[in-house]
Amino acid sequence: MLVFILKRLAIAIPTLLLLIVFSFLLMHAAPGGPFTQERQMPPEVLANLNAKYGLDQPLWQQIWSYIWGIVAHFDFGPSFVYKDRSVNDIIAQGFPVTLTYGGVSFLVAVLAGVTLGAVAAVKHNTIIDYFAVGISIGAQVLPNFVMAPILVIVFTLILGWLPGGGWRFNDPSYWIMPVIALSTSYMASIARIMRSSMLEVLNSNHIRTARAKGLPGYRVIIRHALKPALLPVVSYLGPAFVAMITGSVIVDIYFSTGGIGKAFVDSALNRDYAVMMGVTILVGALTIFFNLFVDIIYGWIDPKIRY
């Protein structure tokens, strides 16, 4: 097991390096740069800017000094667009926000999705099943950019219960709408995966055996069916978790959370090379880590898997 983990971590480093180099090159290949403005600057002003941010150096040198800055000082450089801030500042401000609403959304999505999927499978082809499937399909097809404005109109404008946007760590009323908007489609996916995998498990031999030896229905489900049925859900959860805690640009835009999801998309549009690299590396590293984590959980859920 330990060897397996070490091996995976050893592969992670070159993977991240490749990710950095590729993203860096792709970004620089896009037309325009961070200082391309509708209002064109005189060439001497542009030259001063390029010199200050090292954009006048050859590309390989820029990549090298960027990577060296991260390795040696854990410094992702200054933002090219938000000039009072470093990339570290921007991530330190935005990531805790998305981590909070993303983390809560994750819990909500998993709990609700697994319950919904499991109940639907157990009550297969009953009205409860149709209802659960209906909810999950409805949640899946309602995009969050439609749901977000509706939520604000209902809960802020009409009912006046919740603040229409913004963010406070100490006031969960600011979290509710972002969590609803973010978690519903994940919940729907989890419910559908859970339902089909549970159905498959319920038809398998060991369940029939368990029933045959006279175990009560709820014990069969909780003790024997739930755990193996979770396996496909778990493999979905690794990447989903990363996607959720690194935020959603839609949630950030509609609820003005100041989260990292908007910063990521903005950095690409603004050609804010440094912020874009910083967030790409964050998402990349988290993805690698949580995929590893999921693989470890596999071993715990499914005794057939051994590393």
Add this chain to the structure above:
Amino acid sequence: MKLTTALSALALFVAAPAAFAANVPEGTKLAENQTYTFWLLDAIKSLDPQINTDVEGSDIVRNLFEGLYNEDGNGDLVPGVALDHDLSDDGLTYTFHLRPDAEWSDGKPVVAGDFVYAWHRLADPATASEYAWYLQLMQVKNATAIVEGDMPVEDLGIKAIDDHTLEVTIETPLPYFPQMLTHGSTFPVREDVIAEYGSNWTKPENLVGNGAYTLSKHILGERVEMDKSDTYWDADNTVITHLTALTINDVNQGLTRYLAGELDRVDIPAGQYPRLKEQYPDQATSLPFSCTYTYLINLSEKGPEALKDVRVRKALSYAMNRDVVVDNILQGGQKPAYNWTHWATAGFEMPDIDYAHWSQKERMDKAKELLAEAGYGPDNPLELTLNYNSSEDHKKIAIAAQQFYRPLGVNLTLNNMEWKVHTDRMQNQDFDLGRYAWCGDYNEASTYLDFFTSYSGHNQGHFYNDEYDAVMKESKTAEDPQPLYTKAESILNEEMPLIPIYQYAKVSMIAKDIKGLPTQNVMQTWYGKDIYRVAQ
């Protein structure tokens, strides 16, 4: 000879000494709650006066710092840190007399040296300010050489005679120079604070400003909060005690939150003004705003041959049905544009533009005639592309243009692209027609008209015209430049290097108890210190 406040705009100092600070009419009952919450479309890129480039950033900077002069609700100059100034006979040396009671938020006096440091910093290549060119625009002595790195910053034409006397030398007389001083990039900053905190100096815990407000919170992309500054020289007349700016990236969402009472001012999304005006007549407002929306025509070598024919350019301009754009698409009180300079610009005399008075039918007939003369028509269609950046409004106008041009036999291919790509193409002359908008830096026509000089760095369509250049050069030293500006506009109308489409309006919802926002200032420059909230 001492020409104290010789310029007409500055004569107001004497005439209306009470026109600054919140001008609350007598008998007004003020509300208990004196806060003002306004909307920002995007995260503030920088609160550093010399680094900021955005209009929204300027709205914040103007409340945290104060320059030599401020603008009042009509856009006229009123004293800021400077009480007044003298101008030398040759029109090149300004001597500003600074108010002795101006203080920074940490209690230290604001001195002439703070301006000298700020301007040096703006010019310094090491600062790499995107607005370094503003010093060049202001014609400050040696600015260009310093920005290019050929001279030390100490040679810039600004020096402190003593703590309260500041002398600025410019290279050519510039009648509107004082107006340019309300721009944030000329505001003073503190050398010791910047030296101590480096690029972190604009964080709330470090920032020292000299404006009417101090920064209490800045969460990127979420909010900016400001409290009234006790050290501001006019704090006694400042009514609003707390300013909050909320970033809401979606205009419709902003409107919903305004209606829910979370904001005091928000922009109205395109097309919604008539409905809101009917529903909330005392809140929906439309005020002229100094920007012009246009399609630039590529006259460079890379541009299509057909567009080098002025008859084709005129036909394209005539066929653009501006009334449809402003009345059916935007619906926010914007005005159709037949010229370049915004109609409400101070002192600007609109030239007599022939086709502005024609009916659209007359324009279409003339357009067809001109195109036929140039050899194009439905039988020999002209193929052109129109580049624009992704946005619902740009798209709607572009689609409308496509329809306007079809009867002429002009096939317009629409090229929608991401903003940076669009900008890059425009600046490399890779376009036929390109969407563009220009906003005035100061309230005077030259901020628009300089754009089309051959030596302007912005002239992306490469319109080069000797007569135009000569007129604009002459305007710099003329006693009254306005007739020359009118002449320059007439040349643009003759040569048509652009298709002017509409002139902007600031279309917003403003809470009915908020008073003191500017109504007559086409720059829409506002100061928190001028606002107050009346009791309902």
